[in-house]
Amino acid sequence: xxxxxxxxxxxxxxxxxxxxxxxxxxxxxxxxxxxxxxxxxxxxxxxxxxxxxxxxxxxxxxxxxxxxxxxxxxxxxxxxxxxxxxxxxxxxxxx
Amino acid sequence: xxxxxxxxxxxxxxxxxxxxxxxxxxxxxxxxxxxxxxxxxxxxxxxxxxxxxxxxxxxxxxxxxxxxxxxxxxxxxxxxxxxxxxxxxxxxxxxxxxxxxxxxxxxxxxxxxxxxxxxxxxxxxxxxxxxxxxxxxxxxxxxxxxxxxxxxxxxxxxxxxxxxxxxxxxxxxxxxxxxxxxxxxxxxxxxxxxxxxxxxxxxxxxxxxxxxxxxxxxxxxxxxxxxxxxxxxxxxxxxxxxxxxxxxxxxxxxxxxxxxxxxxxxxxxxxxxxxxxxxxxxxxxxxxxxxxxxxxxxxxxxxxxxxxxxxxxxxxxxxxxxxxxxxxxxxxxxxxxxxxxxxxxxxxxxxxxxxxxxxxxxxxxxxxxxxxxxxxxxxxxxxxxxxxxxxxxxxxxxxxxxxxxxxxxxxxxxxxxxxxxxxxxxxxxxxxxxxxxxxxxxxxxxxxxxxxxxxxxxxxxxxxxxxxxxxxxxxxxxxxxxxxxxx
Numbered sequence: 402x403x404x405x406x407x408x409x410x411x412x413x414x415x416x417x418x419x420x421x422x423x424x425x426x427x428x429x430x431x432x433x434x435x436x437x438x439x440x441x442x443x444x445x446x447x448x449x450x451x452x453x454x455x456x457x458x459x460x461x462x463x464x465x466x467x468x469x470x471x472x473x474x475x476x477x478x479x480x481x482x483x484x485x486x487x488x489x490x491x492x493x494x495x496x
Numbered sequence: 497x498x499x500x501x502x503x504x505x506x507x508x509x510x511x512x513x514x515x516x517x518x519x520x521x522x523x524x525x526x527x528x529x530x531x532x533x534x535x536x537x538x539x540x541x542x543x544x545x546x547x548x549x550x551x552x553x554x555x556x557x558x559x560x561x562x563x564x565x566x567x568x569x570x571x572x573x574x575x576x577x578x579x580x581x582x583x584x585x586x587x588x589x590x591x592x593x594x595x596x597x598x599x600x601x602x603x604x605x606x607x608x609x610x611x612x613x614x615x616x617x618x619x620x621x622x623x624x625x626x627x628x629x630x631x632x633x634x635x636x637x638x639x640x641x642x643x644x645x646x647x648x649x650x651x652x653x654x655x656x657x658x659x660x661x662x663x664x665x666x667x668x669x670x671x672x673x674x675x676x677x678x679x680x681x682x683x684x685x686x687x688x689x690x691x692x693x694x695x696x697x698x699x700x701x702x703x704x705x706x707x708x709x710x711x712x713x714x715x716x717x718x719x720x721x722x723x724x725x726x727x728x729x730x731x732x733x734x735x736x737x738x739x740x741x742x743x744x745x746x747x748x749x750x751x752x753x754x755x756x757x758x759x760x761x762x763x764x765x766x767x768x769x770x771x772x773x774x775x776x777x778x779x780x781x782x783x784x785x786x787x788x789x790x791x792x793x794x795x796x797x798x799x800x801x802x803x804x805x806x807x808x809x810x811x812x813x814x815x816x817x818x819x820x821x822x823x824x825x826x827x828x829x830x831x832x833x834x835x836x837x838x839x840x841x842x843x844x845x846x847x848x849x850x851x852x853x854x855x856x857x858x859x860x861x862x863x864x865x866x867x868x869x870x871x872x873x874x875x876x877x878x879x880x881x882x883x884x885x886x887x888x889x890x891x892x893x894x895x896x897x898x899x900x901x902x903x904x905x906x907x908x909x910x911x912x913x914x915x916x917x918x919x920x921x922x923x924x925x926x927x928x929x930x931x932x933x934x935x936x937x938x939x940x941x942x943x944x945x946x947x948x949x950x951x952x953x954x955x956x957x958x959x960x961x962x963x964x965x966x967x968x969x970x971x972x973x974x975x976x977x978x979x980x981x982x983x
Contacts, residue, residue, distance in 0.1 A: 409857075416815060416860040417822070417837070418853060419845030428857055431915055435858060438916055439804040439871070445878050452876030453883055454705060455735070456932025457692045457956055462734040476598040482829030489824050492836040 402436040404429050500525035501571075502661045502979075505718040509566045512559055519559065519569025523552035523613050526571040530615060530662040533982060537638045539647075539657035540616040541576045541586055548615045555611040566721045567612045573663040575654050576617040577624055578709070579698040580604055587700050588632035589622045591827045591847035601698025602733065603667060603709050603726045610725055615663055618653030622849045623818065624674055624702045626650050627921045630912050631851045638908070639682060640980040641946050645905040648678030648921075654712045655682040660982055665722055666712040671703050672806055673900075673925025675710050676937035680900035680949020683939045683978070685713045685966070687723065690957045691932035692737045695730030703813035704735075706929040715976050716938060716967040720744035723959060739957060747960035752968040753787030755961075758794035758893030763924050768902040771943020776899045779940045779950050779969065783897065786968055794893060796885040801878045802927035807919060808862045808875035809930070814852075815859030821847060854915060883931045890955040895965050898924050900937040900949030928953055936962045939975035947975075 409429045413420040420428065471477075474487050483490040500508070500522045511517045527545050534540050548571060555569035574580065577587045579597035581604075586592045600608065607614070621631035629637040629652030637652045639645040640660040647656040651668030655678035658666050668675040670688035679686025687710045694709045701707065711722035727741045759780060764773065784790050823829035823843030830842035848856070862871035889896060901921055911918045928935045933956055940950035950969070954962045970976050 412857050412861050412864065415864060416856050417819075417840045417844060418848075418856060419838075419841035420853075421845075424853070428854065431854060432857060432861065434916060435807065436861075439808065442801055442804050442808075442871075442874050442878060445798065445801050445874075445881060447874065447877035447881065450877045450880045452873055453879040454876060456705065456879075456883060456930070457690065457735070457737065459692065459735060459737065464731055464734075472598050479598065480595055480826035482823060482826075482831070491824055492834050492839055494836050 402440070403433045501529040501663070503664060504714045505566060505570050505664055505721050508570050508664055512569050513564045515559070519552040519555040519613060520549065522569065523548050523571050523615065526615055526663060533660055533662055536643065536982070537640055537656050537660050537662070538635050539618055539637050539653040539660065539662060540573065541588060541619050541634065541653070542584060543616045544583060544614055547583065548613050551611065551613040555613060558611045565610045567607065567610045567725055569611060569613060570664050571613045571615045572607065573616045573618050573654055573657045573666040574604070574614055575620055575651050575666070575668045577620060577669060577700040578604060578667060579700070580614070580617065583617065585617070585700070587623050588620045588634060589847070589849065589852070590633045591821050593828065595826055599698065602695035602730045604698065606726050616657070618651070618657060618666060620653055621650035621851070623700070623852050624650040624669055624671055625814070625851050625855055627673070627677060627918055628911065629653060630908065631849060633849050636908055639905045640982055641683065642905070644907055645946065646681065646908050648681035648905060650674040651712065652678045655679050655684055655686065658682070658684045658712045658714060659980060661979065665714065665718050667709060668712050669699055669707055669709050670929065671706045671810060672929050673922040675712060676900050676925050676935060676949065676951060677922055679712055679937040681905040681947065683947030683975070685716055685719045685936065685938050685976070687711055687719045687936045687959070688928065688934060689723065689727065689959060690934040692735050693934070693957065693959070694726050695733040695736050697730055697732040701817040703810040704817065705813060706810060716963055716970050717745065717748055719936065720748060720963050742960060744960060744963055747963045748967040749964055750968050750971050751787070752783070752965055755788045755965060756892065756894045757783055757788045757790045757965070758889055758896045759790065759792045760794045760796045760799070760889065760896055760898060762796050762799035763898035765902050765923060768899065769904060769943055772899050772903060772948050775941040775943055775948040776950060780897060782972060783969060786972055791893060794889050794896065796889060798878065798881040798885050799927055802882060802930060803919060803923055805875040805878040805882065806926040806930060807858065808871050809879065811855040811859030812862045812872050813859070815856045815863065818852070818856055879930050882927050886931045886933055886955070894961055896953040898951045898953065900924060900951040904943050904946035904948060924951060932956065934959050934962055936966050938966045938970055941975055
């Protein structure tokens with residue numbers, strides 16, 4: 402599985418990850434090499450098998466939805482890069 | 497006593513309980529030694545001396561009032577991906593360089609509830625992605641047995657600190673071997689509990705269906721003592737199970753007569769270092785001498801798919817988990833633009849290191865439209881195959897025994913530019929996370945002057961059986977008493 406520069410840029414865009422031209426080249430080679438090593442999975446006979454997402458097989462764990470105190474807003478916002486009053490401040494999404 | 501930092505938990509506890517030493521004395525001695533050698537091994541992201549001495553004073557008060565449980569007043573180092581309220585939790589990433597959590601992880605609450613003492617936060621591979629600690633955004637930790645070698649990873653700081661006697665025990669996290677592989681490389685005990693045994697609340701998420709917190713310790717008894725405190729149900733992690741936590745120290749019996757031990761032939765892999773093979777072979781013979789019934793012809797036929805399945809599952813989950821680092825709520829934030837998308841992309845480009853980016857890219861690809869079935873879904877089905885292998889093996893075996901890693905610690909820089917070679921160093925540990933079963937690595941001798949790790953694997957929630965097998969082997973061998981000569 403050989404990736405193209407275009408594919409690498411597309412994946413980076415999906416991941417919202419900025420990439421330099423050097424990184425595109427490096428990722429193209431490294432990811433192609435890694436994906437080649439994954440070809441082995443095609444040999445695994447998984448016909449009719451269900452996928453496992455939870456290894457200990459717990460399903461649908463419920464608990465009562467009880468109100469409880471949250472963290473103080475000031476503490477939650479203490480790590481915010483930008484804030485205004487009691488909110489996180491972001492760049493305009495629509496201009 | 498000047499060598500207090502060399503004590504195990506059970507030794508320190510005996511002295512604290514009889515009031516022969518105080519926690520403040522023990523903590524001071526540990527800090528002094530840690531500070532004196534950390535310039536060399538670089539195990540710590542941060543040494544938390546002031547915090548530690550405050551906790552130690554509180555512990556001494558608790559002890560004076562008759563509340564002295566085994567971890568009370570005993571100094572530990574915590575991997576820097578577990579949230580500590582008011583104390584920076586960096587994940588060894590520029591993204592979280594200045595992140596100060598507003599709450600404690602569940603395991604930290606548990607340690608606090610018995611008045612444990614935290615002396616530092618340990619260096620690690622960035623976001624726990626790596627096998628050598630070279631992926632830390634800040635510095636590489638050195639192996640105490642040979643400073644030119646890696647300590648393993650991603651819990652390399654935790655393992656190196658325990659091996660160097662720079663703390664009494666440590667906590668690490670294990671997604672594909674990140675407790676056991678560094679434990680093996682550094683010659684200490686490392687236990688990855690069954691998935692769901694220990695709460696992940698407050699553990700910075702890497703791959704949520706694989707991550708598990710566990711102890712790195714100087715001996716098996718200490719690992720059991722830590723498990724007694726950190727295990728159990730937590731309503732904030734719905735994957736923890738509602739099972740009672742046993743007293744794991746009751747499992748520590750030297751007798752393993754009749755224990756059915758399986759040797760899965762697929763784990764004696766090609767490319768295994770001859771010295772490692774010899775040590776593992778000698779360990780198997782030792783188990784036989786102790787009365788174990790060894791079956792050398794156990795097969796886990798789907799092992800060959802483990803590495804590929806893991807490197808789809810873990811990066812896929814990581815790409816989703818790490819989507820939260822957008823420069824808005826916390827962490828590094830690029831501010832030289834008013835464009836929302838550019839800000840996000842630059843934040844992630846400059847905040848993450850190369851391995852983290854590689855895995856985000858890989859995971860994004862595997863989950864993307866058109867490739868989901870071929871990669872992610874296929875890997876989830878292979879996960880079923882791997883899990884069935886273990887189920888079948890445990891029909892006739894109580895534990896499986898394997899090397900923890902195909903080689904001993906490698907040189908710093910040796911594999912840094914080759915991701916696939918680096919991934920191969922976890923080939924014996926990652927199928928265990930895929931199946932969610934527990935495993936322990938314990939010291940089993942040396943090859944080329946570096947420690948060899950022996951891995952016991954058990955069925956879900958059989959930590960007691962693992963501890964019993966590990967303890968019997970440990971008590972019959974001298975390995976856990978051997979220490980690196982740190983000049």
